[in-house]
Amino acid sequence: MSRDVPDRGTGSRHDWRLPLAGLAAWCGGLLAAAGPGWSVAVVPAALLALALALGGARLLPAPAVLTASVLALVALAVGGAALARAEQVRTSPLRAMAQDHALVEVRLLVTGDPREIAGRFADGVLVRARVLRVEEPAAGGSRSGSPGTGWTLGAPVLVLADTSWADVRLGSTVTTSGRLMPPEGEDLAAVLTPVGAWQETRAPDLWWRASARVRAALHEAVAGRPEPVSILVPALVNGDDSGLSQDVQADFAATGLTHLLAVSGTNLTLVVGLLVWVARLLGVRGRWLGVVGAAGIVGFVLLARTEPSVLRAAAMGAVGLVALGPDGGRRAGRALGAAVLVLLLLDPGLATSAGFALSTLATGGIVWLAPAWRDALRAWLPAGVAEAVAVPTAAQLACTPVVAAISGQVSLVAVGANLLAEPLVAPATVLGLLGGLLCLVHPALGRPVGTVATWCVAVVVQVAHRGADLPLAAVDWGTSGAALLLLTVLTVAVARWGPVLVRRPVPGASAALVLVLVTVVPLPRPGWPPDGWLLVACDVGQGDALVLASGEGEAVVVDAGPDPTAVDDCLDDLGVERVPLLVLTHFHADHVDGVAGVLDGREVGQVEVTWLLDPPGGVEEVAAAVAGVPVRTAAAGEVQQVGDVRLQTLWPLPADPAAGPGDGSTANDASVVLLAETHGLRLLLTGDVEPPGQEALARAYPDLRVDVLKVPHHGSSHQDLELLTGLGARIAVVSVGADNDYGHPAASVVEALDAAGAAVLRTDEDGDVAVVTTGSGPAARTSGGDGS
Template sequence: MGARPESHDLRMLLVAGAAWAGAGASRWLGWWSVLVPAAALVPAWLGRRAAPSVVRTLAGALVVLAAVAAVTTARLEQVDHGPVRALAEDRAAVRLAGTVVSDPRLVESQFDDVVLVRLEVRQVTGRGSTTGVATPVLVLGDDGWLAVPLGATVTAAGTLGTADDRGLAAVLAARGPPTVVAAPDAWWRGAAAVRQSIRDAVAHRPAAERALVPALVDGDDAGLDDGLAADFRTTGLTHLLAVSGTNLTLVVGFLLLLARWCGVRGRGLLVVGALGIVGFVLLARTEPSVLRAAVMGAVGLVAMGTDGRRRGARALGVAVAVLLLVAPGLAVEIGFALSVLATAGIVLLAPAWRDALGRWLPRSVAEAIAVPAAAQLACTPLVAAISGQVSLVAVVANLLVAPVVGPATVLGLSGGLVGLVWPWAGRLLGTLAGWCVAWIVAVATRGADLPGAAVGWGTGAVALAVLTVVVAAVALGGPFALRRPSTGIACCALLVVSVLVRLPTPGWPPGGWVLVACDVGQGDALVLNAGPHAAVVVDAGPDPTLVDACLDSLGIESVPLLVLTHFHADHVDGITGVYDGRSVGTVETTRLLDPPEGVAEVDAVAGEPVPAPYAATQQVGQVTLQALWPLPDSPTVGPGDGSTANEASVVLLAQVRGVRMLLTGDVEPEGQAALAAAYPGLRVDALKVPHHGSRYQDMDWLLSLGARVAVTSVGADNDYGHPAASTLDPLAAAGTRVLRTDLDGAVAVVEDDGGLSVATR
């Protein structure tokens, strides 16, 4: 009898897997994903007498699979074949009427800023007719859209285009601001007032606290510094920057405690809890990710309660199936997968780990260790597949911040609520929340700087399979290792040593390396081997942590020359990382002192740099350098547009151990054509593809260089469409080996006994 509840729990997880499979399969198979499981019900029914329990489980899974597949297919059909999609394929000029279903978000780009807003369109007018619809559309608007509140009914005009996301019917390039037809409902206005009050409560605090307190309370991460966000990723604290089940648990738990203090008991507590969940969803927005976080938070509460293993697994299975029926688009979202995995870790692993640690630790301490450890372990293979890293400091970082996350969240929410009536009291509570958040920021920034904070891991099938086996072994062996103080403390000591001591990376750096393109995201950071522990660095990338880690991995202690090709953020914002723990000599830059923000940042760190000497040859260790561009009479003051700054990039011809390399910054086609005319017959062994492989290139010139290796420094999933197939494909067709940092990681060009090879990390 004791085995039946556990078996039932596993069956519910199987049903959840079937729901996930149905939502995913329908995107490729359409209605076949419904017909196939429906047809399979017939033999299952015929064989019901053979193994009734198995047949019931199988039949239930097939029914759920078919139901979710049918809902998903119907919704995709509505989007794919509706009138809005048809107008989008014709790029028609239209007028839309609909409801704003997301907060306007300003996205800064290199050429022009744009405001992104999602609309649930109810009516579309185009090609001379008006049609009623119920279709999601993404709007690309100007600054006039920033003031549009969530929940408002608006009309807007513009040109429709097709969307890459199958969950959207179209993208509207809006002409001008919208017309607000109806204000949001009262509950949306109330939620907006509370969100603004939370921001006001911490407006007087330092920038990191101003951004992080609202993120903790309601997922409002506007204004968060990119460098701080990167530190949170490295230390496994990213879940604090978005709406998660933890937020719901803290907010609802606080309300229940307050209700108990006020004398509420029995069913009254259920009502308070339900109202708390509804209020949290309204505050954090009724987007699918918020609904997912709310549901998973509730499942986590069940899992850590009485009889959590049985009830938690059952609740998780039901929650996944229901969520996919309501919002089938979650099936292909990474956030949903991470949330389910983390909750599964809490449900299936944390109770056993807690009980094992509870043999020699207080239960509260054991639970504080078991919950984040189990959640992080369950997510590790997927996180590695996304980022190529395994965080070793994540569990420790989460343990260190755990005591203040609850107070920061509750104080931040209280500051927003109280601030509606007494602003001065709201600011006082906001100050207390800011103090808590300051500790979280300190843990994230200090933890990210530890030598072993994260270990690079491959994203290939074999590497991920090995990691999954390791994770499974740790999951199964954890309770046995942690049940005794000796082995438990030994495991903790091993983890601490791994974090504090940088682990060697076999085969990196490769012997004979002459150039390394660091993996710094959407930016450039190139390293030329100038001799033992010395390098010429060309550009610093957008993130100090990433360029510092790259130089550390190469053993660079001295940078006699730093060249910054131009002053865009993706080339200079990481400059402090180059200086971190190293001696830096001369700093050379382009002649064009634009944009001023980048110039000021470089001046603050390096003092006033000098222009790279045009056409002069200089020797730095074993590196020979010649600046081919910009011309000595080029302007020093620009109009402030991104294209002019790109065109003024320093272009370097470098030679190390006989290997000739052309480093092109972000120089654009006009400059490339001028270089082709000024240096006819130029041939190189390796090429840094200009401007992150953008489609704006002089391909005749790039192909004429005859490079055997071409490296593109580019960030994964960037918003610019870099790199373009029209740039990389011709190079590959010409016999050039093409590598890119978003797929290959750091790329090293290696001189190998007169030959040329590459290595990646």
Template sequence: MDRPDLRMLALAGAAWAGAGLGRWVGWWALVAVVAGLAVVAVVRRRVAAATSRTVAGVLLVLAAAGTVTVLRLDQVDRGPVGVLAADGAVVQVVGTVRSDPRTVSARYGDLVVTRLELRRVTGRGSSYATAAPVVVIGDADWLDVPLGARVGATGRLGPADDDDLAAVLSARGPPEVLAAPDVWWRGAAAVRASIRSSVAHRPADQRALVPALVDGDDAGLDEALSDDFRTTGLTHLLAVSGTNLTLVVGFLLVLARWAGLRGRALLGVGALGIVGFVLLARTEPSVLRAAVMGSVALLAMGADGRRRGARALGVAVVVLLLVQPSLAVQPGFALSVLATAGIVLLAPGWRDALARWLPRWVAEAIAVPAAAQLACTPVVAGLSGQVSLVAVAANLAAAPAVGPATVLGLCGGLVGLVLPFAGRVLGTLAGWCVAWIVAVATRGAALPTAALDWGTGVLALAVLTVVVVAIALVGPFLLRRPVTGVGCCLLLVLVVTVRPPSPGWPPSGWVLVACDVGQGDALVLNAGPGSAVVVDSGPDPVAVDRCLDRLGVDEVPLVVLTHFHADHVDGLSGVLDGRRVGAVETTVLLDPPGGVREVAAAAGSAGLVPRPAPYGETRQVGDVTLQALWPPPGSPTDGPGDGSTANEASVVLLAEVHGVRILLTGDVEPEGQAALAQVLPGLTVDVLKVPHHGSRYQDEPWLLSLRARVALVSVGADNDYGHPADSTLDPLVDAGTRVLRTDEDGDLAVVVDDGDLGTVAAGG
């Protein structure tokens, strides 16, 4: 069996280390490397020439990567754009649009974000020629600016967090288009539009997924479906990756072979295919990275692939880090390199072991995704806090449909330029293939133990890395025999399909749980065995879904959404997923519009129509007694459109479960709190959900007058809002209230034990 050439991989590691040292240590790292080179020169005669050359090469690459990194950072900091950004200067710029404008939700409305390659910047009385990338944050006028256009704009520069960027430009007013895009950009835009048009008649998931598979265009993809893809390890299908390029260029090479092309002509077709793919998927850093890694994968699939693939991977990493040193700290780059390394280094051994008792094509189909997934596991866990247990099986199940869906989607776009009806036919076929991939993702994510929660601390990731290395080494020995190979598979199936018990959770006698959903609210009232009333759903469908799963909630007779901010409603699809939901109630103020649309779409998919929570009406929902205390009748139903008045319109609920009085306050502001104090003087409760995540803006006398024995703060760790404020929590603590926070203790449960009120924290 061909052995990989590890020397180039050693150089790749040196480049990575050099980029890191240059970023965090600076010139001192380079001085140390020069000293190392001097030591090598002295001892060279005492070691083998080959070893000496390798060590010298490692040190030279490390020095080169470190030098380039330091110079790049210095260029960004001291260049004209960086200096103007540090001063917060108002400037006029001319640049070329380098990414498709996209809409993002912000606290006070939607914004449009795009990238510009600046060619000229004028500010502080001077004008400079430059070549600096910046991110533009503008309004809706920027949505219509085509990729590749040269534009002029005015705005204020500010520092950027990403080292790939020289600054952030907060644009003022619409851009001025100075020159239309070049013909190749217009052609790529036409193909992308044709791909979308070819599947426009298909269901929403297929309309979004076919373009995502072909060119990474995932606009309109449902967040809940994205979470299912993440849980099942299929996220790489939603973004531009080496897989996309391999499929597209591989298809072109097959066509070229059928046409009789060989040798250099075949290489030319491959090169043109790579260039065309980059134009189609956009020349952003992630696309260029994917193109390089996909090219390495194509090379590794040929003769002597393991040796050539390892060399190509090493060269690719070194070149990419010298050209773009900031890749050293980008998770996407690490995942691409690790996945490719797994395929090149691990997959052949696993394939050969499985091929002892399986057909070779089956062995290869299992080994490739398993090796790639295993190599990426520590980084994925560090990013998501999860280890997917169904990723390999999901990728195997989806694999037969990925290639046809990608190729048919591309053909649908190309043919649709000339024959729109034929393009729609091909788009329909691509949509059918995608429907299978969607089924794999949704069914896989619904399995009881589809993903294992894992810590993101140093110790947890170190332990996981050791486990991964052990599996990589032991894997071929276990897989070479049918008994141990099948036994491992059966064990994994058992772990995935049988939900393990959670010791001590949910705690006996629980009446209320505040789910740890990050910076947001999701409260669960115990309505009976397997049943609960849910108040708000947090910002993350996966987080609230898992919280309800841990509580064993299968039926939700009522969901109340206190207001339409994203941190209270974006997780609604997670509540609806796989559960019987009776009704969805909301506040009367239909603002911000984005949240209103999100709720209507999610509820509509479950056959529900949201309705306002009835003011003042006392209702019994299972074991829960509910009464809406706010907003009062006659409150506004229309807002300014930016959500700035939504907090004050929060639904405030008084609930009682097994004799425990609970006040759920949403994000109601001090004015509303003062009004409630006047309307309901003498109101006291056992449990208070502190308004607005413990914000400092509170009516302190009202909070203290409630005389709550327990106060729960639902808040995200290290949030940017300063929540919760000591000025809010300290008076409650001084008054004898026990205050608990989800950012410190995880899920929080209020329990009743023989009439006594207690609390249990999932985090200990």
């Protein structure tokens, strides 16, 4: 994606034929993915019939009939290709064997770099590969009844392996044995879990080995520099952001800078642009410059890997390079349409890819929307400034509805953040690549250059961090059809009338000032937090973060949720400046990944954790985040007074700290369960304790009664309902994320609690939930209004 606004051309109009062909191809892919199979043929056929009928009645000119006919055929071609590919995967012998969980021996071509996974699901490695041959062992028989049957094919699989697979090389051919399992998506024939060691039978080709050497050199150029800049510099060149903390990723997402963490057309434009510039300096001219550019694109794809996202970025980057040439406006529009058409013919699955949609829309925004904004701003701003503002504005406008559909938010700082960050992206990318290339000669030559690149990136990190910390960096919008339709209409209106508004300095500057004030000045939330709040369940998404008021400006925090920014914002709203006690009920990511947000700008006196140190990824993250803070293990029977709050630990039973199985599967039932008493109320905070633990609690405390219940495990269906409904709770709080993939909370649990007389409040629907005390007992207030 080019970051320069293409010229419209002299007295020219856009040629919409190729862009419309690209749109038709996209529609064909969407029909194949989301509609019934017959729609792929029926919808284009109906369009073709309508065009021919209108043409026959002379209501549509012949060129328009021809165009409509071509568009129908394009949609049919892409939709048909998508169905054919899906059918090929579905009928693959591999898919059939996966349904039977067959034990097989395979020969694989490794098509993706190994990616380490850690945390909730045991440490391991994910590898994308293509099965060249599969055999069922003779001892086990085969589906066909012929022992030792084998097939030669080319089916895509995902290998879920142990850490020994971290050394497998992209482009190599390996053999192994393993068990096949059905995949979740339609793009894979199977998931393979190896049960034996892997063996390389064919080394990667020369270009893959050279690519791996350059990638290693990029990291060598920034060796010794601190994170996250040592990760981000290579990421700008090749999109490899592995190891980047969730905090930094959240900051980049909130400020609309996520595109910098992935392979994008901007990366290619900068890298190939540098190559072409060097070629010019060396005297290369004419068609040979095109050859150099094409070679640069191929080299970039090899460097960043031949994954769909990289091929998409290469295509969009090529569009950007076209836009920089003569008559860039018209040529770039045609090139974008051609790129979309070719990409969807090669991989129809891109039609449903969010990355593809964002990349295409951003490029289209720059090509078709940015010129109007640039020309309007030029009336009172210098040309360079006008273009710098127009590019991120147009790209962000074009992407806004899709971003909202993905995240449920509309960023208010994205344009400003991109405006501040973009001038540093180009030097960081170019210097990062140059430093890596020099490291191929000697590290002493490349590291000084890489260091300068990290200085540029450090500023970008600060832009993201400061922008994400603004009071209203993003607005929660929702993902319903009506909400997205309204946002699309508003986006189109801004795209159409925005340039008219900013053409004159007074309304243009006023609009910018209003946006800045809305973003920077905190908006009051009348009545929030409510006076005398005792407990607040923070709306942190799919996770837990509970706050117990223990004194003026201080609180006990129980769990930190999955997002540091969310829990930090909640504590800021509550005026919490000191946390005398932070309790982490267990080490799953949805309870501990936000720990850094609790510590951000606050004094934490002590941390209490469960005895089960599992999963290892969560344990390590907590240890790093709370370094220097005293940590102790909670155990049943302990009672402590923290300010206004009396805390009794009910579960787990005392035990020495110990490692678990490593996959987090037993972590829930080792959750710390607390009984909190404050201002005459009794509150039961249950973590994610499972039915076995709940049954043990019922046996140990048969007469337990409480006023407020934090429902275990986000309202999962796996509950001891006899215990939960017998507690006598008048308020039940479910901390849960909107539209989560787990079906939380289960309707059966909500209905049972409601029938038992509890008012059930949910953070996904009610926002932050506060508990206060009244003359008649507990009451709930929510950030969206009264709860009960």
